[in-house]
Amino acid sequence: MLEKEIKTAVDRGDMLPLMEEFYTIQGEGYHTGRAAYFIRVGGCDVGCHWCDVKESWDPAKHPPTETSKIVENAAKYSKTIVVTGGEPLTWDMNPLTSQLKAKDLQVHIETSGAYPLTGTWDWICLSPKKVKMPLPEAYEAAHELKVIVYNRHDLAFAKAESQKVNPDCKLFLQPEWSVREKIIPLITDFVMQNPEWQVSLQTHKYLNIP
Numbered sequence: 001m002l003e004k005e006i007k008t009a010v011d012r013g014d015m016l017p018l019m020e021e022f023y024t025i026q027g028e029g030y031h032t033g034r035a036a037y038f039i040r041v042g043g044c045d046v047g048c049h050w051c052d053v054k055e056s057w058d059p060a061k062h063p064p065t066e067t068s069k070i071v072e073n074a075a076k077y078s079k080t081i082v083v084t085g086g087e088p089l090t091w092d093m094n095p096l097t098s099q100l101k102a103k104d105l106q107v108h109i110e111t112s113g114a115y116p117l118t119g120t121w122d123w124i125c126l127s128p129k130k131v132k133m134p135l136p137e138a139y140e141a142a143h144e145l146k147v148i149v150y151n152r153h154d155l156a157f158a159k160a161e162s163q164k165v166n167p168d169c170k171l172f173l174q175p176e177w178s179v180r181e182k183i184i185p186l187i188t189d190f191v192m193q194n195p196e197w198q199v200s201l202q203t204h205k206y207l208n209i210p
């Protein structure tokens with residue numbers, strides 16, 4: 001394919017810069033413990049200093065891959081597909097999700113919500129970032145709000161963010177991995193004081209799975 005054709009296909013969401021895909025257990029949030037196939041799409045310019053997949057940021061490092069091929073492969077592994085990144089909403093997610101839904105799969109997304117919400121999702125995990133705040137449509141659509149706690153101030157941020165989502169949206173606090181030993185006591189105290197919130201841990205890192 002010519003470079004120009006690839007660019008057009010990526011702009012349409014018919015191709016995506018694919019970083020990796022793997023069958024594992026959802027490690028975080030509401031669906032923790034559920035087997036799922038992960039599609040990690042490259043490209044993100046939100047710039048979280050503690051991001052645990054910085055290798056995903058530059059889309060040029062990840063091969064443009066036909067969306068139909070991604071779907072064909074994913075369907076072999078699981079009924080639950082988690083689309084993550086990078087920031088998946090950097091790209092038009094409509095072709096990917098319409099093809100996954102056509103195969104009757106449950107389609108979940110992990111997103112910062114910083115870019116327009118495209119795609120059809122059975123579950124939206126919104127993880128807001130102060131450096132590039134979610135768009136209003138992301139708060140409206142979120143099934144789960146998962147705030148990463150790096151310092152004490154993030155608890156106030158979490159409270160403010162929870163005012164923006166629907167009343168039935170599940171609320172999670174997840175320790176930033178590198179400071180987890182210091183932060184977990186803050187989170188556990190907060191959740192006992194504010195029981196509408198739940199603790200989320202990155203359980204896959206404890207289980208040594210992807």
Ligand SMILES: C[S@@+](CC[C@H](N)C(=O)[O-])C[C@H]1O[C@@H](n2cnc3c(N)ncnc32)[C@H](O)[C@@H]1O
Pocket residue numbers: 044050051052053084085086087088110111112113126127146148174175176177178202
């Ligand atoms: C790598 S991000 C990709 C999806 C999307 N860009 C986002 O941030 O939601 C997947 C999830 O991991 C979380 N995350 C990233 N780095 C983390 C870290 N160091 N500790 C805890 N959670 C982290 C993000 O907040 C997000 O919920």
Ligand SMILES: Nc1nc2[nH]cc(C(=O)O)c2c(=O)[nH]1
Pocket residue numbers: 024025026027028084085110204209210
């Ligand atoms: N097992 C597992 N669960 C996850 N939940 C969200 C992840 C992500 O990076 O988006 C992730 C991940 O990378 N691995």
Ligand code: SF4
Pocket residue numbers: 044045046047048051052053054056085086087112129
């Ligand atoms: S938005 Fe997600 S992928 Fe992008 S830098 Fe932040 S945690 Fe990493």
Ligand SMILES: [Mg+2]
Pocket residue numbers: 052
């Ligand atoms: Mg991860």
